[in-house]
Amino acid sequence: MKRLCIALLACVAWLLAPSLASAELRVVTTTTDLGYFARTIGGDKVHVDTICQGSQDPHFVQARPSYMVTLSRADLLVSIGLELEVGWLPSLIQGARNPAINPGKPGYFEASSAISVIDIPKGGTDRSRGDIHPFGNPHFWLDPINAKLAAHAIADRMASLDPANAKLFHKNQQDFEARLDKKLKEWTDRMAPFRNTKIVSYHATFNYFHHRFGLDSIGYLEDRPGIPPSPAHLVDLIRQMKEKNVRVIFHESFYDHATSDMVGSRAGAKVLILPTSVGGANGTDTYEKLIDSLVNQFIAAAKQAKK
Amino acid sequence: MTDALVFLGPALAICLVIASIHVYLGMHVLAREVIFVDLSLAQLAALGATVAALLTAEEEPGWQAHAMALLFTIVGAAIFAFTRRARKHVSQEAIVGIVYAVASAVTVLVVSRSPHGAEHIKDILVGSLLNTTWTNVWQTAAAYVVLGAVQLVLAKRFIAISWRPDEAEEASRYVELWDFGFYVLFGLVITISVQFAGILLVFSYLIVPALITRLFLNQLLPRMFAGWGVAIVASGLGIWASWVWDFPTGAAIVAAFGAVLLLAAIIRAMVPRSA
Numbered sequence: 193m194k195r196l197c198i199a200l201l202a203c204v205a206w207l208l209a210p211s212l213a214s215a216e217l218r219v220v221t222t223t224t225d226l227g228y229f230a231r232t233i234g235g236d237k238v239h240v241d242t243i244c245q246g247s248q249d250p251h252f253v254q255a256r257p258s259y260m261v262t263l264s265r266a267d268l269l270v271s272i273g274l275e276l277e278v279g280w281l282p283s284l285i286q287g288a289r290n291p292a293i294n295p296g297k298p299g300y301f302e303a304s305s306a307i308s309v310i311d312i313p314k315g316g317t318d319r320s321r322g323d324i325h326p327f328g329n330p331h332f333w334l335d336p337i338n339a340k341l342a343a344h345a346i347a348d349r350m351a352s353l354d355p356a357n358a359k360l361f362h363k364n365q366q367d368f369e370a371r372l373d374k375k376l377k378e379w380t381d382r383m384a385p386f387r388n389t390k391i392v393s394y395h396a397t398f399n400y401f402h403h404r405f406g407l408d409s410i411g412y413l414e415d416r417p418g419i420p421p422s423p424a425h426l427v428d429l430i431r432q433m434k435e436k437n438v439r440v441i442f443h444e445s446f447y448d449h450a451t452s453d454m455v456g457s458r459a460g461a462k463v464l465i466l467p468t469s470v471g472g473a474n475g476t477d478t479y480e481k482l483i484d485s486l487v488n489q490f491i492a493a494a495k496q497a498k499k
Numbered sequence: 500m501t502d503a504l505v506f507l508g509p510a511l512a513i514c515l516v517i518a519s520i521h522v523y524l525g526m527h528v529l530a531r532e533v534i535f536v537d538l539s540l541a542q543l544a545a546l547g548a549t550v551a552a553l554l555t556a557e558e559e560p561g562w563q564a565h566a567m568a569l570l571f572t573i574v575g576a577a578i579f580a581f582t583r584r585a586r587k588h589v590s591q592e593a594i595v596g597i598v599y600a601v602a603s604a605v606t607v608l609v610v611s612r613s614p615h616g617a618e619h620i621k622d623i624l625v626g627s628l629l630n631t632t633w634t635n636v637w638q639t640a641a642a643y644v645v646l647g648a649v650q651l652v653l654a655k656r657f658i659a660i661s662w663r664p665d666e667a668e669e670a671s672r673y674v675e676l677w678d679f680g681f682y683v684l685f686g687l688v689i690t691i692s693v694q695f696a697g698i699l700l701v702f703s704y705l706i707v708p709a710l711i712t713r714l715f716l717n718q719l720l721p722r723m724f725a726g727w728g729v730a731i732v733a734s735g736l737g738i739w740a741s742w743v744w745d746f747p748t749g750a751a752i753v754a755a756f757g758a759v760l761l762l763a764a765i766i767r768a769m770v771p772r773s774a
Contacts, residue, residue, distance in 0.1 A: 255629040258745040260506045283630035287506065416611055 217354045220266040220293075222277050223250050224470040225333040226303055228479050229343040230270060233350060233364045237357045241266075243284075246471025249446040253280040255287070263288035266299070268353055270346055273302025274309065274330035298353060304330060306345035307338040311399060334468070335400035336376045336483060340369050375480050379487050380405070386494045392433060392461075393442035394452055397468050401486060402442075410436060413443075413451055426455060433459035439497035440490065444468050462493040503742045509631040510748055511738050516640045517692045518704055518730035520647050523723055524685055525705035529713065530661045533579070533591050537689050537705055539599040540575050540682070541698050544690040546606045547571030553609055568690050575602075576682030580675050584668070626697025628748040639691055646688055657681050658719070700749045703756040704730060711763040733759045 217238040221227040227242035234240065241262045244250045250272070253259075263269065263284060271277050285293060285300075292299040309328035332338040347365035351358035387406040393399075394413045402409050411429050415421045432438070433455075441463045443452040449465055456463040466486055467473035476482040528536055551567035575598060582594050650657070656677055660667045668674050692701050708726035716722045736759070737752030744751075 254625065254747045255627060256745050256747055257503075257506055257629065257742050260629065261502055264502075264506075283627065286632070287630055289505070422611075 217268065217350060217357070218266050219268045219270060219350065220262055221270040222272060222281060223333070224472075225339070225479060225482075226270045226272065226342070226346070228470045229303075229339070229346050229368075230350070232368045233343060233347045233361050234357075235360065235364055237354070237360060238350065244469075246467065246469040246476070247446060247473070249444075250276055250469070251279060253277075255280065255284060259284055260287045263293060264290045266290060266293050268299050268301065268349065269293040270301050270303055270349075272330050272333070273304035274327045274332075275325050276304075276330035298349070301346065301349045303342040303346060304332055306341045307332045307335075310403060311396065329396055329399050331397045331468070332400050334398060334483070334486070335404040336372050336379065337404065338400060339479060340372055343368055371480065375483070379483060382487060382491060386491065389440070389494055390436050390438045391440045391442060392429065392438055392455075394447055394449075395444055397444050398442045398466070398486075401483075405487075407490075410438060413441070413455060414447075421451060426451070430455055430459045433461060440464060440493050442466060442490075445472055462496065464489050464493055507629075507738050507742060507748070509633050509636055510628040511734065512633075512636045513628065513631045513639060513695050514734040514738070514752065515731065516636060516643060517696055517701070518708075518727060518734065520643050520650070520688055521692065521701065521704035522708045522726035522730050523650070524688060525707075525709035525726070526712075526719060526722060527657065527661045527681075527685075528705055529709040531591070531664075533595050534706060535592065535595050535599060535702075536579065536682075536685070537701055538698055539579075539595045539602065540572055540686045541689050541693045541701065542599050542602040542606065543571040543575040544568040544686065544693065546602045546609065549606055549609045553612060569687070571602075572686035572690055573683055576679055576686055579682050580679035583664070583675065583678055586664075624697055624699065625747065626693065626695055626700060626749045628695055628697075628700070628752075631695050635695060639695070642691055643688070646684060649684060653677075653680070697749050699753050703733075703753050707733070707756040707760050711760055714763055714767045729759060729763075 217234065219230045219234065219238050219240045221230055221240065221242050223244050224242050224246040227240050230238065230240045243259050243262070244253055266288075269285070271281060285295070290299075291297065294300060309332070311325075311329035313326060313328075333342065343365055347361045351361045354361075383405040388408050390408045390410050391402065392411050392413065393402075393409060396412060399409060401407075410432060413421055413426070413429065415425050438459065439461045441452050441456050441461050443449050443463050443465050445465050445467050449463060452463045452465075455461070466489060467476050467482060470479055470482050471477055472482070473485065476485050528534060545568070547567035547570055548564040550571075551561075551564040554567075555561065555563050578594065578598060579591070582589075583591065659670075660674060660678060660681065671677070689701060692704075696704070708729040709722075711729050712722040712725045716725060733756045734752055737755035738748060740746060740755060741748040741751035
């Protein structure tokens, strides 16, 4: 009996061995943007996995077995927070059975805690108004300043979990910050002529981008996520767009763009089908290229509208 | 392999629990030719839960959601039971279809006024097998033991109504009431399983084993055992595929059911019927 127990324990140890053997910090992020930050900071000292693909809607993720396996071996889970992933992450965490990454533990980090949140519903949360996020807009990563803040906070958390590499993490993070600062100046200069341009968008994904570069968002196409907009709402929006001479529609690439196309053609506005995350379109494999792509496409459309 | 068991163990277990009772009920559904009745009742239950979410503005479905789901299911059961005598003029399948379409449309209308609606609709369709916990498994098993016992006690009468409807109508004046009871029990089973497995998978557990076994067997009891075999094979195959190729689990099992059915049909076509 005793021998059998020892043999069984040996088997268990052997099965667990691969996950214990690697010393490098295992980071799992929900979105590719956070994944890019973590990779940039960690270099070859961390192993980073991302759950949601860049071209995918981060509000909805269909659970797969591998997500749970990945999470079960993670040392650190970095999410956006503000209820963006509320529909799928809690059950994945539960399924992963990894106490280290439970909310409240050092291995669980919501990147949105590092930034100042916009679009917080006023006067309490009236949930009857649809899928609004009660704690404010979670799509913070398209503002480069927020990207810096988030990357800094992620570096701090990674450093505390892996003190041996803390110096390297902070150095990489500072390099990234310097790169972003340079790019931010370039983006701000290029966007300056278009300050206060009125635009509309499909979902509130680009609000932080608009906020950073001074674009004036006058409304959304969708009434409620997943529900076709009511005709009355669209008619009213088209009227407003004509009145205020809105010539650009920001449209998330993962939503069906039939409605945006229809509104665009009625209101005489260009529909920009835009990536919302790193890897969301060809040539957006870094965060800098992602923002480049948004800036380039917007400027091209805005110039055309001015003619 | 141990990993697979840790992460997919509850999913496999809940599939087997669901198969236990659905394989039997599927035979009834097939005999009655009301193939989409589960979709219809599940959609009504979902509508009930959505209405409750709108009225209570609660984020997590509480007892109100379950009560409303049950209430709507009972309404559906009443519709199906009390329109049965009209089946000579209008196919029951038509009524089942209309209830499904209207319930789905009204769900969309209700969702457009309620928070977190879109997620709700998606969950109903594909379920969330991977998120099943062992607590879910035990609770469902307990509920199905009770519901299965009731089915067993009433089996004779329900079988008579499902397989020999005309005789049953002549023999008893209360066929509608018994039928109502059948649909309520059926609705209870479905509303539980849909939460985990989703509509597509529940439909597969009901219909595919019943259909495959009818290709080869006539007697109900042998068909049930063969049906359980089919369900176990398809569940195992689907979950294995989901693990190996990293597919969403529910959809993988539905596809596995399709593959097993195809295989059975080929065998049927090649092997001449002996009886």
